[in-house]
Amino acid sequence: YPLAETIYMRAMMKRAARRSVMAFADSDYTRRDALKFFEISEHKIKTCYQDCSPIFSPDIDGERKKSVRDNYVLPEHFIFSPVSLSPRKNLGRVLEAFGMILDKIPHHLVVTGGQGHEWKKIVDRVNTEFSQRVKILGHVASADMPALYALSEFTLYPSLLEGFGMPVLEAFRSGSPLLTSNVTSIPEVAGDAAHYVNPYSVGDIAEGMLELATNEKLRAQLVEKGYEQAEKFSWDKTARRILDSFDQYESQRN
8 A cells, every 4th residue: 555545544543443342354364463453452353254245146137248248348258357456456466477378368358447556557567568468447337347257257366465355255146266365364255165376476376367267167166166155144144243242242331
């Protein structure tokens, strides 16, 4: 993050965590980090998983898919990377890895590409080196995202750091096989339903992309596992966790 933003977040989030009577983390990974960086008591912070929007579903109308494909001028075969143009989303290594396998697969790389920190460097590199095979969509309407997942051959999400990783569940619920990172919170959310790579290794990312692009059986297996994994998360469970924590806090006060 930019320096000013980092300083602000460190100061204000730490202050808020210490003043709170209760805090919720969206993964065990985030909870451990909060305990480490905020120096708050362990009993105060609880893990409370999220879910994605209910618009993500495998039941996407064929006409809707066609409309989205036409609107964004999408190629027949593409890998979808639902990220912002931010350093932690790892697009520099993704582009390098994609360049290693360009001549081995027919796929294009389609990136949502909302503007993040240092976004211009990524855009300039794409325009210079990958203009024929990488497409940056920019801001994408939420209503179009389920079809983008569903139309893709697989989802690529080798992020360097996530507190939860919402695109993991979005891909699962949309029926898109997932290639993702083996670090931070992502394995906790994705379970055994993803193809993992070391996000710091360009070669590992390239091998993973090639494997999913050419292995239809593996993609089908990951889709089925993704549906099963996504069922472990729900907003009902989230709400119940929060309400139970409130009840516990009130009973301790009384």
